[in-house]
Amino acid sequence: MCIKDIYMEFSRLSENLKSCALLFARLIVAYGFYEPAMMKWSDISAVAQWFGTLGIPLPTLNAYMAATTEITGVVLLTLGLFIRAISIPLIIVMIVAIVTVHLPHGFQAGQNGFEIPLYYMLFLLIFLSHGAGKFSLDRMIFGDKN
DSSP states (O other): OOHHHHHHHHHHHHGGGHHHHHHHHHHHHHHHHHHHHHHHHHTHHHHHHHHHHTTOSSHHHHHHHHHHHHHHHHHHHHHTOSHHHHHHHHHHHHHHHIIIIIGGGOSOGGGTOSHHHHHHHHHHHHHHHHOSOSSSHHHHHHOTTO
16 A cells, blocks of 8 residues: 555545534634623623724624624534524624734734634634534535535
């Protein structure tokens, strides 16, 4: 057996991990959005005030939109439902978070930089391009080509 054959077999076997990796990534990202969403909903007026200090227009409306997007994302990511659709507004939330909060602090997560929101965006782009995987309601409802 040559190197090419070994690698091709390895690639074929690795393909079986794709749906497990997508499931695990979805659950981790959902968990990551859970705390910020619950924090926003616990005191939405304080979040709106904070958004105002950041220069975000219509801070109350945007606070509700961000909190709603995040909590909806938690539910849909966990269930694996409408993954491609929810990834887009969650990416927008991450872009706003990077630009308004994290960018001035640089890259490092330990210094409140944009590292973590960037990773979330990367995962969301993967969900947008690859879907939810086999272990999802998307697959059960819409079939293989969702």
